[in-house]
Amino acid sequence: MTTTPRTPEAPVRFEDVKDAASLLAGRVHRTPVATSRQLDERAGASLHLKCENLQRTGAFKIRGALNALSRLSDAERGRGVLTYSSGNHAQAVALAGKITATKTTVIMPEGAPRIKRKATEGYGADVVPYDPERHSREELALARAAETGETIIPPYDHPHVVAGQGTAGLELFEHAGALDMLFVCCGGGGLLSGCALAARRLAPKCHVVGVEPEAGDDATRSFYSGTLQTVHNPDTIADGARTPYLGDITFPLVRACVDDMITVSDMELIRAMHFVWERMKLVIEPTGALALAGALSGKLDIKNKRIGVVVSGGNVDLAYAAELFARL
């Protein structure tokens, strides 16, 4: 196989995704691909759901975090790693630290749900709270790392993180063959760009679609305008897609490898979530329902096509989910 050179337009290559897959094999789950006759009847298409809700830590994030931590030198690992997240990336870095015997520290907003802080600490990370009204988490991380020598592992804008997330798409194509369309949720674009890299090589004709919440449509506008757009703290139940903008690495990758970006409403998310819980017996979080809601939205023609859908995670408070379902 020829090796594509890395360029500013393509800072991560398919080969990096392949390398990540080799490194992750046996250390993260090769998650199942779920299908449902009822879903297919409803959609008029053949849908293949990649179940990253069944991944270790309950989300795809462990793929990127473990790929990144595993590629540090012994000296870097000795100094520890640092990240900022109140969500699935925090737990992923914490678990990756446990697996690779690396000290991990997570900068987390003071108001983060207690359950998320406890889960992150449960994997052995130190949690450092901060006041998001007064400080930027990125600046806090840079200042701290300058003192401690820790390596920062950001949630998405990092080549090893993107390559790791892409292994979810790689596995889906290996399982389901050349799909006609692939729907992937988009927050900072790590999962989307990684999966799109896999699609471009393994199914060149596959139409790759990123899906965002309506209220946080920065990536969709960035994609179509070619200029980075921002939405701060959008009001959506898809908490994993509240990231304000694509990154320096993910923006060019999304532009180069993705075919379409669409948005869905919170009600569409709740309906998709409810279908998967009730009929497919899988617990998925609101962000995890983005891709399916996009496929079912009617914005793109999926009729009689073979569709891939990446279900990104399942970490949601069960009582909160019940409240969401009560809105239906």
Add this chain to the structure above:
Amino acid sequence: MTTTPRTPEAPVRFEDVKDAASLLAGRVHRTPVATSRQLDERAGASLHLKCENLQRTGAFKIRGALNALSRLSDAERGRGVLTYSSGNHAQAVALAGKITATKTTVIMPEGAPRIKRKATEGYGADVVPYDPERHSREELALARAAETGETIIPPYDHPHVVAGQGTAGLELFEHAGALDMLFVCCGGGGLLSGCALAARRLAPKCHVVGVEPEAGDDATRSFYSGTLQTVHNPDTIADGARTPYLGDITFPLVRACVDDMITVSDMELIRAMHFVWERMKLVIEPTGALALAGALSGKLDIKNKRIGVVVSGGNVDLAYAAELFARL
């Protein structure tokens, strides 16, 4: 392989389970076996959960129903089949009828949840309501079948039903190898006796345990006394295990092939359910949590053992489940 003769003590044989597996291959799901490091740490054992909640119709019942309907003659199929159930067996017979092009009728209590009636009708069955205060469903079925010539497919006390349910256990042993212990829920004993038949042949040293709700402990008392015991309409959230007694076929099989029977409380069921929803991201119903709750109950020593757990189904109203979790 030698063929064991059928006897009154063993009215279903392992060979019947094998035959059912051949017949069902490709027509029902070979469901995944879920594992969880967190669960194993908590239990101090290695647990393998056979996910029949991910089976077609959301429960194992399709295995027995489809095995039974497939073995009817063309003439019998032409006259149609009849059953009585307000639960998972009703939907299973309805879908089996659709698959085998057999007319199906289900006798269902007038007060059955609308969602269950609709699901059963959705698969194409006719639903005949009856007043459970005034009539016995078995007698109604016999009277109707005498007129119509329909074949009755009861929920558990039927050799083809037992053999079909046993294929869940067969698949679990094929996947996980010789387990040290196997926990299976017990209502009428169809799933338990079928899986026990598989265990006796494929893992002779495996300790097979049936698990009942505390309030409906008829099978446990029958098992230990050797005399059939009855509990009518027990007060338990495990609606699939409210059956009043073991059957003529399942009782001798349970006595011959099962090693232990234990009971668990509703609170133990809710805790087990909650763990599987929250940590393993799988929707399971209260009855589906019986076997896991039994394994975690502390009544039997599971430490450092390889444990099989059959999760029987996932059909539960999501709002009702949220109410149950609020009791924790």
